[in-house]
Amino acid sequence: MYNLLKGKRGIITGALDQNSIAWKVAEKAHEEGAEFVLTNAPIAMRMGEINALAEKTGSQIVPADATNVDELTNLFTQSQEILGGKIDFVLHSIGMSVNIRKKIPYTELNYDYYQKGIDVSALSFHKMLAVAKKLDAINEGGSVVALTYMAAQRTYPFYTDMADIKAMLESIARSFGYHYGLEKKVRINTVSQSPTKTTAGAGIKGFGDFYDYANAIAPLGNADAESCADYCITLFSDLTRMVTMQNLFHDGGYSSTGVSDIVMQKMGLEE
Ligand SMILES: NC(=O)c1ccc[n+]([C@@H]2O[C@H](COP(=O)([O-])OP(=O)(O)OC[C@H]3O[C@@H](n4cnc5c(N)ncnc54)[C@H](O)[C@@H]3O)[C@@H](O)[C@H]2O)c1
DSSP states (O other), rough: OOTTTTTTTEEEEEOOSTSSSSHHHHHHHHHHHHHHEOOOOOOOOSSOOOHHHHHHHOOEEOOOOTTTTHHHHHHHHHHHHHHTSOOEEEEOOOOOOOHHHHOOOOOOHHHHHHHHHOOOOOOOHHHHHHHHHHHTTEEEEEEEEEOGGGTSSSOOGHHHHHHHHHHHHHHHHHHHHHHHHHHOOEEEEEEEEOOOOOOHHHTTTTTTHHHHHHHHHHHHHHOOHHHHHHHHHHHHHHHHHHHHEEEEEEEETTTSOOHHHHHHHHHHHHO
């Protein structure tokens, strides 16, 4: 361990179970000396095992539906009280699409579900940042990270409305990053992660085959949740203090690879 987050206070959203990326971030943040509050939607916490994580990391839990500004206001207010000061880092690890869950094709999207997906997975990020800024809850040099996927840049048919929603999420990071950076030196970035075996990931049609495909393309293979957590920790640390408004690929080189030898061999195209 490097004590990268010693003395820092954080808020970590989205730890549903041990497979969640946020779960690994919480474990790593604890190892690196941070103190933080865990949060999730009240309905998810009954399903999940967040209490065990809280115990393991010496954290308290403050439930909040990330679409609800009042609950987010309570989250940031209570977190500062619990942790004894302003917040240094925030992880937004929240994603949900009813259209994906119900396997509705992109060209036939249900618009109520679409709006729900936008609210939960993208607007929640804006709301979180707006609440934090209004309360002046984040310290100068503080770092906010949201998780995203490369379907925001290139088309993945099975990712349906989440592709559009992630594009919005990444745009919010840039737009809010400008204002929050200028006024309070708060940094905002998105991490574009490899396909990862979690509840959200496994809900995507054909995920298993796609996971194998991405793994065969990326020179380093797919990045797992634990390595994603390590990367998030560096972004919360002071070592990346001048990095903001970026969409950062954490994907074993997948996004820069056109085709790989392994995939060529599988296609039977190589002599
Ligand atoms: N798994 C992948 O393949 C993958 C790849 C790239 C990016 N991501 C992103 O990583 C993030 C975390 O997902 P994960 O893969 O760890 O899956 P996960 O299912 O473990 O986490 C998703 C979390 O979102 C929470 N959530 C849903 N609605 C909420 C609400 N209204 N308020 C508060 N929280 C709510 C869930 O309770 C859950 O904890 C998501 O943004 C996801 O899109 C995942």
